Amino acid sequence: MMRIETSKKWTVAELREALEGANAEDQVTFGSLRKADQKNECWCGCGGLTGGKFCPGHDSKFHSLAKCVARGEAERPESFVCPEAEVDFDKWHDREKPIADAKANLKRVQEAAKPPTPIVESVEPVEGEELSELLDEVTADVE
Ligand SMILES: [Zn+2]
Numbered sequence: 001m002m003r004i005e006t007s008k009k010w011t012v013a014e015l016r017e018a019l020e021g022a023n024a025e026d027q028v029t030f031g032s033l034r035k036a037d038q039k040n041e042c043w044c045g046c047g048g049l050t051g052g053k054f055c056p057g058h059d060s061k062f063h064s065l066a067k068c069v070a071r072g073e074a075e076r077p078e079s080f081v082c083p084e085a086e087v088d089f090d091k092w093h094d095r096e097k098p099i100a101d102a103k104a105n106l107k108r109v110q111e112a113a114k115p116p117t118p119i120v121e122s123v124e125p126v127e128g129e130e131l132s133e134l135l136d137e138v139t140a141d142v143e
Helices: 013-019 058-070 084-112 130-140
Strands: 001-004 028-029
Touching: 001 058, 013 130
Parallel strands: 001 028
Antiparallel strands: none
């Protein structure tokens, strides 16, 4: 017995092809899957099947990856399960990008504003004659 899925649109060519190998006496049933029985591949790319877009919890994994890519902390996936998944990924990526860029800029400014770390060559205490000699040297440099 053959089954023709009616929840998808068939082209004549597809129907012809599906019926090609069938015997003339074969019975054909037509029907659509119940919504709950329709399984889609999880958008995150794990290969899991779900009635919606994602397996439970996988949406946050997928969206945080998009944000990591925006921050330059992760590589963009080479392929997506479907074009809609890529659009969704880009939506989260593009939302994070200006925030990530602003944070990176702020960090750069803060780094630039930081005073240089003094290099301490000696921690030997300097006292008396030696100290006044050193002070003379320093003040001479200033003048
Ligand atoms: Zn998944």
